[in-house]
Amino acid sequence: xxxxxxxxxxxxxxxxxxxxxxxxxxxxxxxxxxxxxxxxxxxxxxxxxxxxxxxxxxxxxxxxxxxxxxxxxxxxxxxxxxxxxxxxxxxxxxxxxxxxxxxxxxxxxxxxxxxx
Numbered sequence: 001x002x003x004x005x006x007x008x009x010x011x012x013x014x015x016x017x018x019x020x021x022x023x024x025x026x027x028x029x030x031x032x033x034x035x036x037x038x039x040x041x042x043x044x045x046x047x048x049x050x051x052x053x054x055x056x057x058x059x060x061x062x063x064x065x066x067x068x069x070x071x072x073x074x075x076x077x078x079x080x081x082x083x084x085x086x087x088x089x090x091x092x093x094x095x096x097x098x099x100x101x102x103x104x105x106x107x108x109x110x111x112x113x114x115x116x
């Protein structure tokens with residue numbers, strides 16, 4: 001994934017009954033990688049989006065291993081901005097474009113829209 005050219009919202013679901021995972025957004029990156037991001041709530045009440053982790057015991061304590069790592073902080077920032085923008089619009093009852101072109105020289109976006 002050297003260049004981040006396209007990102008598509010595959011699905012979005014909220015979980016109002018869960019104490020720590022509020023929503024999951026699944027995106028397709030460059031028609032190659034399908035990745036889910038969870039909107040998490042910390043015990044302190046802060047919110048953040050991240051990919052899932054696997055908790056394992058190592059050296060007597062619990063450590064968390066990332067399930068998906070992006071090779072670029074800039075790409076990860078673009079993905080998270082896309083997710084935050086789309087899910088904020090959905091939460092407000094709006095419609096969103098499913099696909100966005102993210103390359104610097106491309107400004108096209110799909111006309112497909114979610115109906116909610």
